[in-house]
Amino acid sequence: MFLLAITCAFVSKTLSGSYMNSMLTQIERQFNIPTSLVGFINGSFEIGNLLLIIFVSYFGTKLHRPIMIGIGCVVMGLGCFLKSLPHFLMNQYEYESTVSVSGNLSSNSFLCMENGTQILRPTQDPSECTKEVKSLMWVYVLVGNIVRGMGETPILPLGISYIEDFAKFENSPLYIGLVETGAIIGPLIGLLLASFCANVYVDTGFVNTDDLIITPTDTRWVGAWWFGFLICAGVNVLTAIPFFFLPNTLPKEGLETNADIIKNENEDKQKEEVKKEKYGITKDFLPFMKSLSCNPIYMLFILVSVIQFNAFVNMISFMPKYLEQQYGISSSDAIFLMGIYNLPPICIGYIIGGLIMKKFKITVKQAAHIGCWLSLLEYLLYFLSFLMTCENSSVVGINTSYEGIPQDLYVENDIFADCNVDCNCPSKIWDPVCGNNGLSYLSACLAGCETSIGTGINMVFQNCSCIQTSGNSSAVLGLCDKGPDCSLMLQYFLILSAMSSFIYSLAAIPGYMVLLRYIYLGLPAALRGSSFVPALIILILLRKCHLPGENASSGTELIETKVKGKENECKDIYQKSTVLKDDELKTKL
Numbered sequence: 001m002f003l004l005a006i007t008c009a010f011v012s013k014t015l016s017g018s019y020m021n022s023m024l025t026q027i028e029r030q031f032n033i034p035t036s037l038v039g040f041i042n043g044s045f046e047i048g049n050l051l052l053i054i055f056v057s058y059f060g061t062k063l064h065r066p067i068m069i070g071i072g073c074v075v076m077g078l079g080c081f082l083k084s085l086p087h088f089l090m091n092q093y094e095y096e097s098t099v100s101v102s103g104n105l106s107s108n109s110f111l112c113m114e115n116g117t118q119i120l121r122p123t124q125d126p127s128e129c130t131k132e133v134k135s136l137m138w139v140y141v142l143v144g145n146i147v148r149g150m151g152e153t154p155i156l157p158l159g160i161s162y163i164e165d166f167a168k169f170e171n172s173p174l175y176i177g178l179v180e181t182g183a184i185i186g187p188l189i190g191l192l193l194a195s196f197c198a199n200v201y202v203d204t205g206f207v208n209t210d211d212l213i214i215t216p217t218d219t220r221w222v223g224a225w226w227f228g229f230l231i232c233a234g235v236n237v238l239t240a241i242p243f244f245f246l247p248n249t250l251p252k253e254g255l256e257t258n259a260d261i262i263k264n265e266n267e268d269k270q271k272e273e274v275k276k277e278k279y280g281i282t283k284d285f286l287p288f289m290k291s292l293s294c295n296p297i298y299m300l301f302i303l304v305s306v307i308q309f310n311a312f313v314n315m316i317s318f319m320p321k322y323l324e325q326q327y328g329i330s331s332s333d334a335i336f337l338m339g340i341y342n343l344p345p346i347c348i349g350y351i352i353g354g355l356i357m358k359k360f361k362i363t364v365k366q367a368a369h370i371g372c373w374l375s376l377l378e379y380l381l382y383f384l385s386f387l388m389t390c391e392n393s394s395v396v397g398i399n400t401s402y403e404g405i406p407q408d409l410y411v412e413n414d415i416f417a418d419c420n421v422d423c424n425c426p427s428k429i430w431d432p433v434c435g436n437n438g439l440s441y442l443s444a445c446l447a448g449c450e451t452s453i454g455t456g457i458n459m460v461f462q463n464c465s466c467i468q469t470s471g472n473s474s475a476v477l478g479l480c481d482k483g484p485d486c487s488l489m490l491q492y493f494l495i496l497s498a499m500s501s502f503i504y505s506l507a508a509i510p511g512y513m514v515l516l517r518y519i520y521l522g523l524p525a526a527l528r529g530s531s532f533v534p535a536l537i538i539l540i541l542l543r544k545c546h547l548p549g550e551n552a553s554s555g556t557e558l559i560e561t562k563v564k565g566k567e568n569e570c571k572d573i574y575q576k577s578t579v580l581k582d583d584e585l586k587t588k589l
Contacts, residue, residue, distance in 0.1 A: 002066065002250070003175060005242040006159040007182035009073055012239040013152050014186030015193075016080055016232040017045070020145065021317045022194035022335045025324070026225040030093060030202065031086075031138040041142050042317055048079075048149025057157040058288060065158040070243030075151025077236035080229045082144030086137035087226035092203045095220040097213060097431050112423035112448050112465070144229075151236075166250040170358060177354020180508065184347040191339030193231065198223035199332035213477055215457055216330040219430070223331065297518050308375070327390055327490040328482040341494040342501045349505025357510065364518070367510035374507035378500050388493040390486035393479050395432065395440045396447075402466055404439060419448045419466040434480035435467040447475050 021042065028038045060068050163175050201209055202222040214221050292298060323334035356362065362370065394400040397415030401407050407414075415427060425445035433444045441447035448465030460476055467473035 001242070002162060002246055003178065005066075005239075005246065006069070006155070006162070007179050008239050008242075009069060009155050009159065010179055010182040011186035011189070012073065012232075012236045013076060013155055014183045015190040015235060016076060016148060017152075018187035018190030019194050019228045019232055020045070020083075020148075022191055022198070022320055022338075023223075023225040023228065024317060025321050025331055026198060026202070026223045027138070027141060029220065029222045030225065031135055033138055037138070039317070041138065041145060044142050044145045045149035045152075048146035048151075049153055050149075052150055052153040053157070054289075056153045060154050060158045064248045065154075065162050066243040066246035066248065068154045069158055070240040072151045072154040073236050073240035073243070076148050077151075077233040077240070079144045079146070079148030079151055080233035080236060082147060083141045084226040084229035084233070085140045085144075086135070087202070089140075090135055090137050092206060093222050095214065095222075096429050097220075111452060111461070112420060112425070112445050112450050166252055170361060173357035173362075174354045177350050177357075180350040180354075181347050184343050184350060184505075188339050188343040188347075190228075190232075191335050191343070193228050195332045195336040195339070197225060197228045198335060199330070200224040200227070202226075210456055213456055213459065215478060216332050217328070218478060221331070295518065301518070323490070327486055327493075328393065328479065329490070337494055341498045345498045345502035346505040349502045350508060353506045353508060353510065362510065371507040371510040374503055378503040378507075381496065381500050381503070384496055385493060388489045388496065390482050390489055393440055393482060394438075395442065395479075396466070397442055400439060403468070404437070415442060415446060417466060420446050423448060432477075432479050433461060433475040434478055435464060435469070435475045436473065437467050437469040438480055439467075440479045441466065441475065444475060449475055 024038050024042055027033075027041070028035060056068070159179070160176060163179070164172050167175055199216050200223055201207070201212065202224050204224060216223070319338055320331055320334040323329060323337065324331055329337075357367070392399060394404075394406070396402055396404075397417075399407060401414075402417045402419065416425075423445050425443060427442075427446075429443060431443040432440050433447055433449070434440050435447060444452070444461045444464075447461065447467055449461035450463040450465070452459055452461045454460050457477055460474055462472065462474045464473040464475050467475060
């Protein structure tokens, strides 16, 4: 039951995380904030996590671990709810356009008109252009992400340590592999949810979407990013419920459970509580942290994990934006393709990795070798992605001349030509159209279009003087497609990404075993080196005597029984060991 509950918790936390990463582009457009600030908002999750991770990992093992995980899930739900609030507190989203959205096209002021009233001004230097933040409501998203990071803190360390404490040694890799599979199912659901929300207009239900002149492929489009956060909040709260009904401890897997063991566990629990009150919960914290920092294998493993995690998170966070800009697809399609091509291979890799660890009983040294060489192979494959790129979209006046000849990016005042110089077109509004000559223009006016037919996204511009083509020159809203060659490159990139994801995931479970078998944060008792001296003395003394009720077939369990018959020669030693607390004796042993 705990394995099922913790798997659901991993699903809910990764669902929220993947959805947040997928909505970064929509959040950037909604608040009109720079990408650097978007990166800071996304990184605020780790800020919340770092505030608590050390204390939760150490002290959480001394408290009720399932309840701690349940509280964390509730806090994550609160963080997701906070991130959705700006939508209900802000005005409707507005985007710049030269085209009338009223549907009344009797006035074609957005087209080429010699007697127009537009004032012609030189275009600004790009270095002087800065984004004007529309609203400070993005602070809600920042705070909500920090709160979500704080709530996520206990799930991984306490959940994995709980499995390690009560599962068989050879079964824990498989169990962790199953839990990590849940951590892949969550992103898959999150990406599908993000794909759906990105395809729905942000203010749907409040505006008439038939009047929209932008599509999901347009860089001004904002999807319903807030809706998915409400769903994530509900899922996180529901996931928390089972943990409040699970026990703090379980019998070790594979050991027989009987009344004596249960009774002994209850007595141990009571004595442990008394010990906490007497000595305090923090007395070993600083020695524990010193032991961690002085362990070279552990610290090097953490260093490797931090470097790889930074590269991985950077790539995943901005992958939708990269696919959108590089291959000319919509945010919705980019998010969907990410989920389809990357997550199933990762899921399969986690399961196979866990099975290999269980089947061949991989040692720590072997696991370290497997993780290292598989990661190196995946790294070398990554360089092939540099060959799978597309040319930039050809936009007349930006990187292409009006004759269709490629040119250097941005030449001042080159957006005007003889064909549109008398049109009095605005020069600072991005409202692209695609001409039937295969080239894109900044606006219908700059394309020299004089008339239009249709409404909304079906609008067609005609009699465009700047579009050089045989027959009638016309244009439609949006950028031109990048062509079949770019679509082929996209398929190659996605296939390579799927292969890399599978290889990377194969190395994940061996990496976990290196971390867990060398001193995991959730197992601080193994680090109390000072306890080995009295423990060895106890072992020497116990070898010389036979305790009443001792089970000879199990060296790890000492079951107390009533002393019957006359006392044997080890009575004095047995009484002394009882005074020194039986629970501590068994723990040290």
